[in-house]
Amino acid sequence: MxxxxxxxxxxxxxxxxxxxxxxxxxxxxxxxxxxxxxxxxxxxxxxxxxxxxxxxxxxxxxxxxxxxxxxxxxxxxxxxxxxxxxxxxxxxxxxxxxxxxxxxxxxxxxxxQGPVTVTEPDSDLGGVLAALGVGDPGRIVVASPGTPRLLIPVADPSVVAPDFARLAAECRERGLLGCLVYRLDGPVALARLFAPVIGVDEDVANANSSGCLAAHLGRRIEVWQGDALGRPSAVFADSDGHTTRVGGVVRLR
CATH class of the missing domain: 3.10.310.10 (Diaminopimelate Epimerase; Chain A, domain 1)
Incomplete structure (x- = not known):
């Protein structure tokens, strides 16, 4: 079926x-x-x-x-x-x-979600940021629930326009799944997840990365994604810094 x-x-x-x-x-x-x-x-x-x-x-x-x-x-x-x-x-x-x-x-x-590790980057990220077209972001961290990805705060996620071929190469070289760019707006994070290294240039809803963001912040958050693709989505994530739960609503067709 x-x-x-x-x-x-x-x-x-x-x-x-x-x-x-x-x-x-x-x-x-x-x-x-x-x-x-x-x-x-x-x-x-x-x-x-x-x-x-x-x-x-x-x-x-x-x-x-x-x-x-x-x-x-x-x-x-x-x-x-x-x-x-x-x-x-x-x-x-x-x-x-x-x-x-x-x-x-x-x-x-x-x-x-299980354990989420949040660490500082251990290599220069200039190539990744250039591939994303992002300059002067806030504090970047590496978060991993099993596969590492970057969490990158930016002023406006909607204007980020990656060079996907270059981003895939930069992420592959560093063993990264991809990059979550986000902006906090109270209890909501406006975000976009780019993962061309696994064949998904932009994900409509990446729940594991949303859990990573909650783990990084140590609180509950609702992560809005998909707007740039015309498929608005919402992921719920809650973390006390030790354990993380992730949720969302599924509509059956």
Whole structure:
């Protein structure tokens, strides 16, 4: 069974189109990547509960936040239940997940992100900033829930216009998944996640990076993404500096 859902919708619309499919032992990884491309989504979740694997059209991912939300929403819907509490196994790690039907429609899903490390960059980032077209940002940190990415505060994320080929090369050289550029606006962060190294120039909703930002700030935050792509999204993330939970609302089509 294969379906596409909208993960991390904002006020009931937008969100990231995410493919959810039952896995099959006969599939090769090339088959899974081809299924994601054919489905017209940037990411796909392949279900063999409790195992879930994630792919883009070009690579397998160690984990995927909004893919986890999509997968668990579909599993709840199949159960015809109001709530689902379960353990998802992804990348060799067990993830606690909770999915709940909302009265007005949609399914809200939360997962425990696990440890997030936040460190100072250990190399010059001039090439990355040049590829992003960003000058004189605020304090940059490296955040990793398993795969490192940069968190870069900027004055206005909407005007950032990366050279994606150069950015992919710079990130690949440093072992980075990508870059989250953001601006804080009270309890909301306006953000964009660029990850051309995994075949996703810009992500509509990157839940793991949102959790990284909450871990960096040590508080709850709502991260708005996707506006530049015409798919407004919202990710909820809450951290006390030690543990981080990430959530969002999934709309079934």
């Amino acid at each position: 294969l379906t596409v859902v909208d993960a991390c919708v904002r006020e009931g619309s937008g969100g990231s189109p995410t493919l959810v499919a039952d896995d099959d032992a006969a599939f090769s990884d090339a088959d899974r990547r081809a299924i994601v491309r054919a489905g017209g989504a940037s990411h796909g979740a392949f279900l063999d509960p409790p195992v879930v694997r994630f792919f883009t059209g070009t690579a397998e991912l160690r984990n995927c936040g909004h893919g986890t939300l999509a997968a668990q929403a579909v599993l709840l819907d199949r159960d015809h239940a109001r709530e689902r509490r379960a353990v998802q196994r992804t990348g060799g790690r067990d993830v606690q997940v909770t999915a709940t039907r909302l009265p007005g429609g949609g399914i809200e899903v939360w997962f425990d």
